[in-house]
Amino acid sequence: MIKDEILKNLQTVLKKLNISDVEVALEKPANSDFGDYSTSVALKLIKQLKKNPLLIAEEIKKNFPKTDFIQKIDVIKPGFVNFWISNVQSINRLTEIIENKFIYPEYHLGKNKKLMVEFAHPNTHKLFHIGHLRNISTGEALVRIFEAVGNKVIRGNYEGDVGIHIAKCLFGIKDSKTDIKKLKTLQKKIEFIGKMYSAGTKAYEDDEKAKQEIIKINRMIYDKNPEIMTLWTETRQWSLEYFEENYKRFYSHFDKLYFESEMHQRGLEISKEILKKGILEKSQGAIVFNGKKYGLDTRVFINSLGFPTYEGKELALAEKEFSDFGELDKIIHTVTPEQTSFFKVTFKVEELIDEKKYKNKQYHLAYEWVKLKAGKMSSREGNIIEANWLVDEVKKKIIEKSKCDEETAEILAVASVKYSFLKNGTQTIIHFDIDESIAVDGNSAPYLIYTYVRCQSVLRKAINYLVDGRGIDNIILNKDELNILRLINQFPEIVQQAGIQLSPNLIANYLYDLAQKYNYFYQKNKILESEKTTKQFRLMLTQATGKVIKEGLYLLGIKTVEKM
RNA sequence: GCUUCCAUAGCUUAACGGAUAAAGUACUGGUCUUCGGAACCAGUGAUGGGGGUUCGAUUCCUCCUGGGAGCACCA
Numbered sequence: 001m002i003k004d005e006i007l008k009n010l011q012t013v014l015k016k017l018n019i020s021d022v023e024v025a026l027e028k029p030a031n032s033d034f035g036d037y038s039t040s041v042a043l044k045l046i047k048q049l050k051k052n053p054l055l056i057a058e059e060i061k062k063n064f065p066k067t068d069f070i071q072k073i074d075v076i077k078p079g080f081v082n083f084w085i086s087n088v089q090s091i092n093r094l095t096e097i098i099e100n101k102f103i104y105p106e107y108h109l110g111k112n113k114k115l116m117v118e119f120a121h122p123n124t125h126k127l128f129h130i131g132h133l134r135n136i137s138t139g140e141a142l143v144r145i146f147e148a149v150g151n152k153v154i155r156g157n158y159e160g161d162v163g164i165h166i167a168k169c170l171f172g173i174k175d176s177k178t179d180i181k182k183l184k185t186l187q188k189k190i191e192f193i194g195k196m197y198s199a200g201t202k203a204y205e206d207d208e209k210a211k212q213e214i215i216k217i218n219r220m221i222y223d224k225n226p227e228i229m230t231l232w233t234e235t236r237q238w239s240l241e242y243f244e245e246n247y248k249r250f251y252s253h254f255d256k257l258y259f260e261s262e263m264h265q266r267g268l269e270i271s272k273e274i275l276k277k278g279i280l281e282k283s284q285g286a287i288v289f290n291g292k293k294y295g296l297d298t299r300v301f302i303n304s305l306g307f308p309t310y311e312g313k314e315l316a317l318a319e320k321e322f323s324d325f326g327e328l329d330k331i332i333h334t335v336t337p338e339q340t341s342f343f344k345v346t347f348k349v350e351e352l353i354d355e356k357k358y359k360n361k362q363y364h365l366a367y368e369w370v371k372l373k374a375g376k377m378s379s380r381e382g383n384i385i386e387a388n389w390l391v392d393e394v395k396k397k398i399i400e401k402s403k404c405d406e407e408t409a410e411i412l413a414v415a416s417v418k419y420s421f422l423k424n425g426t427q428t429i430i431h432f433d434i435d436e437s438i439a440v441d442g443n444s445a446p447y448l449i450y451t452y453v454r455c456q457s458v459l460r461k462a463i464n465y466l467v468d469g470r471g472i473d474n475i476i477l478n479k480d481e482l483n484i485l486r487l488i489n490q491f492p493e494i495v496q497q498a499g500i501q502l503s504p505n506l507i508a509n510y511l512y513d514l515a516q517k518y519n520y521f522y523q524k525n526k527i528l529e530s531e532k533t534t535k536q537f538r539l540m541l542t543q544a545t546g547k548v549i550k551e552g553l554y555l556l557g558i559k560t561v562e563k564m
Numbered sequence: 565g566c567u568u569c570c571a572u573a574g575c576u577u578a579a580c581g582g583a584u585a586a587a588g589u590a591c592u593g594g595u596c597u598u599c600g601g602a603a604c605c606a607g608u609g610a611u612g613g614g615g616g617u618u619c620g621a622u623u624c625c626u627c628c629u630g631g632g633a634g635c636a637c638c639a
Contacts, residue, residue, distance in 0.1 A: 015621090025580075027582070028580090029577080029582090029583075029584080030585090030586075031583070031584080032599090033583095034583070036598065038582085038583085040582055040583095040620090040636070041579090043582080043619060043620075044619085046619055047618095047619080051618075069591095070580085076583080077583070078582090078583080078617085078620080079621070080582080080583070098635085112636095119613065123639075127616080146627085152590090152604065161637060162582085162639090163638070163639055164638065164639080165638090171591080255584075256635095283636080284636080284637080285637080285639095286636065286637050287637095289637065291635095292610095295567085297566095297567080297635050297636085298636065299635090299637090300636045300637040301637095302637085303636085303637035303638095304637060305637080309636090309638080309639085310638075313639095336633085337569065337632090338633055338634060339634085339639095340633085340634070341567080341568085341633095341634050341635065342639095346597060352578095366569080368570095368632095369567090369633095371632095391585065398602095401602075402602065423577080423578090423588095424577065424578090425577090425578085426578090427569075427570080428570090428576095428577070429569095429570080429632075430576090430577095431575095431576070433576090436575085436576075436584090436589080437576080439576095439588075439589080439600070441602070442587080442588040442589065443578095443588050443589095444588085444602090446602060447602070447603095448601050449602090450600085450603080451603090452617080453600075453602095454599085454600055454603085457599075457600055458599050458600085462599085464566080464612050484615090497580075498574085500580095501580085505568080505578085506579095509578065509579090509587090512587080512588090513586095513587090514570080516587090519603060519604070520605090521602070522604085523570075523595090523596090523603070523604045523605085524604085527599055528599050529599075540616065542599090545617095563600095564600095564602080
């Protein structure tokens with residue numbers, strides 16, 4: 001990496017000037033007039049050296065070793081030192097990318113180079129809504145990014161298949177006396193359990209007798225009572241098939257599905273074991289973790305009826321996740337922020353159980369909600385936006401707008417929706433409005449894909465033209481070309497940053513920037529009708545832009561099309 | 565009450581402590597007899613308030629105001 005080279009040289013220079021104890025960082029200046037990389041180290045040294053920062057910067061410049069990858073070094077205003085990468089170096093990188101060599105700097109979370117991203121976690125008997133879609137988009141992107149920077153990544157998914165919400169649904173079914181054998185298509189089945197869940201929820205609130213019955217059903221599910229198991233197993237299976245369809249539609253899959261129903265027994269055992277060890281304690285008939293001594297909340301692990309809570313079951317889950325795939329560096333839990341307290345507590349308890357095994361090995365990535373502008377999404381009020389429904393709506397919008405074929409529209413629709421989530425930071429609450437939120441103009445997936453398609457179209461017309469970087473080292477680049485070249489060179493570092501910061505949106509923003517710069521360049525400069533060497537170089541830029549867009553979108557879990 | 569997250573242009577969002585705070589959208593006006601107009605250009609418009617740290621603060625600390633979320637037997 002060129003960046004590392006510059007840093008290394010900078011350190012050497014500082015050592016030579018007898019300066020230590022200062023943080024050296026390289027930045028990518030937002031304004032391209034300030035070079036490819038920039039350092040403010042001279043400014044940071046003002047106090048230590050009691051000198052004019054411009055003089056310090058000049059010293060650094062003077063002592064910086066002559067290398068072939070630096071074209072020039074500038075010292076600017078308060079005391080920035082700006083580095084300009086040589087064209088030869090940049091064009092080499094361009095050639096690599098054209099040959100499909102994406103070389104990313106490595107980033108690991110531990111010596112095993114192996115981690116699990118746990119995401120999706122829908123609950124059976126419920127709809128897969130746009131919140132799940134944001135989750136799956138984020139999780140899948142993180143998986144691909146971590147793979148790119150040199151990790152083995154396991155996709156984990158913890159699905160809730162027990163609990164009161166399911167009892168409500170099953171009560172609804174029993175109460176409706178529907179013959180479920182008559183439901184033939186998966187679509188019908190899913191719609192049916194959705195309705196039954198609403199009915200059960202309503203009954204739970206309005207009818208005390210129904211409420212007691214639901215509580216009984218809930219217990220029967222935990223006890224694996226055969227009387228309810230047939231219905232539970234059947235309807236659960238519907239949900240699982242429905243989820244699989246969703247995963248497939250959104251280009252994801254899982255190495256391992258964990259189920260809450262499987263964690264019940266072991267969760268109980270572990271909780272009881274650690275009660276003896278004094279990690280948990282009895283309180284008002286329940287078994288709890290007293291978080292006060294650690295500045296955490298107190299939370300229940302076994303309730304007063306003797307059932308493990310979500311917390312209790314989490315202990316069993318952690319045990320399984322950390323043993324199923326050998327030693328992991330980290331498990332990243334992609335879960336909404338309301339669970340922050342829950343994770344702080346369970347992480348602490350796990351650490352107390354086995355410090356070596358669990359301490360600092362888990363991270364709660366608190367990605368935010370998708371909220372409706374009109375109000376909160378809640379199944380009780382029946383204003384849940386189903387992921388499939390939304391994508392279908394966007395698909396219609398796309399077909400109406402462009403008259404493209406079904407297959408293309410599907411890819412563009414999925415791309416639009418996923419991208420509209422991913423371009424935001426994970427911590428941003430998305431205020432969703434069906435008419436405005438899924439953009440197909442501006443900063444949107446179709447814009448990026450359009451740019452990709454445009455690149456491909458130009459390349460198709462450039463027949464009989466070998467794209468090769470050799471022999472054009474001395475070309476003088478205009479500003480438009482330089483902007484693109486520079487961005488393309490930055491791509492691997494951006495991907496690494498996205499991993500370090502757990503922020504797929506860095507890649508999204510980068511791609512948008514690249515597409516904008518390319519379109520601007522395209523508008524102002526002729527490609528196919530320019531002079532030979534220029535033409536060759538511009539075709540290289542075009543090809544590399546296309547490849548980077550495609551690769552970047554791949555890392556975001558988004559497909560491209562060749563024509564649209 | 566305690567904990568935690570958030571506050572940037574009319575709206576939706578960007579910005580590793582750095583240089584002129586960046587886009588989309590909306591609005592106004594323009595470009596092209598096209599290598600794909602789902603394009604490009606120009607204009608209008610923003611860091612909630614007060615202190616502090618720093619050569620430098622949207623970013624870090626503190627207080628205030630206003631929102632979201634969590635705080636024992638739900639998941």
